[in-house]
Amino acid sequence: MKDAPAVQLKVISSLTAVAAEDWDACANPDSQVYNPFLRHAFLLALEESGSAVSETGWLSQHLVLEDSNDRVQAVMPLYLKNHSQGEYIFDYGWADAFHRAGGNYYPKLLCAVPFTPAGGRRLLARDGPNAAGYETSLLAGSLTLLDKLQSSSLHINFLTEDSWATLGQQGFLQRTDQQFHWMNDGYASFDDFLGELASRKRKNLRKERTKALENGIEVEWLTGNDLSESHWDAFFHFYMDTGQRKWGTPYLTRSFFSMINETMQDDILLVMAKRNGDYIAGALNFIGGDTLFGRNWGCIEDHPFLHFELCYYQAIDFAIERGL
Secondary structure (H helix, E strand, O other), X not given: OOOOOOOEEXXXXXXHHOOHHHHHHHHOOXXXXXXXXXXXXXXXXXHHOOOOOHHXXXXXXXXXXXXXXXXXXXXXXXXXXXXXXXXXXXXXXXXXXXXXXXXXXXXXXXXXXXXXXXXXXOOEEOOOOOHHHHHHHHHHHHHHHHHHHOOOOEXXXXXXXXXXXXXXXXXXXXXXXXXXXXXXXXXXXXXXXXXXXXXXXXXXXXXXXXXXXXXXXXXXXXXXXXXXXXXXXXHHHHHHXXXXXXXXXXXXXXXXXXXXXXXXXXXXXXXXXXXXOEEEEEEEEEEOOOOEEEEEEXXXXXXXXXXXXXXXXXXXXXXXXXXX
16 A cells, blocks of 8 residues: 555544545545445445444444545544444454453454445545555554554455455455355346256256246336335335344344435335235345345245245346346
């Protein structure tokens, strides 16, 4: 990273302390592929809905870097955490070892998007000749904050591979995990994609898709102005039911979905299944510049292969249609 130009660094406890246009100019500059999770609107919805706040163990400590003209040049989403829930990085073994060695693992300082295991930039600078220097200042500022808060450690989750390598060279301990991504190899249609598969797999997949929609099930794609509060009421029911059965209390509140409906409609794809006129299952996706991010799923009726149909096959259909 380059040497940093003269700057001033602020720590803010709420996204309301920085203008959305300034944050977004750093989070999604023209030179970068658009990432909806870095948007001011997304992070603010997590905060104002009560989903990621101090009461739930996410104390905002975001860094805002201004130049000598008081213009925001870079930002960094930071949280002081007293637990590791909602991170999708399982460091409980580290915490246990830390405690057995006589240390206090919590609080820790975390740079991440809450509840979102999607890769992306984490040191967010505007486009410009000093961008790399501003990133250096953010990192230095986060380490200074770490000492000031007397936290055990700084964690930066789901960052880009380039940043991961750079931070490793600067002494950060590196960790890798595994995700599975479907890649669109320029397919013209879902059938075009199926044509790449072996005959047996192609036959089985078609059979699964047919079976998933038996029993009079219909599927809808909802995005933009098609989305309404009634859709979110239904989806939240699915989300809560599935979450409570599988892992306890889900993280996102009902108001979170209303907020993103107001500010991020064009970034959302909600895939909903309906039977006998009633919604029975749904999958929430976010639309990036070159990626469709599948995030949450839920249902109130069990049907064979419906989970795969809504979460994977319909998403692949949409990605192909949109050229993602």
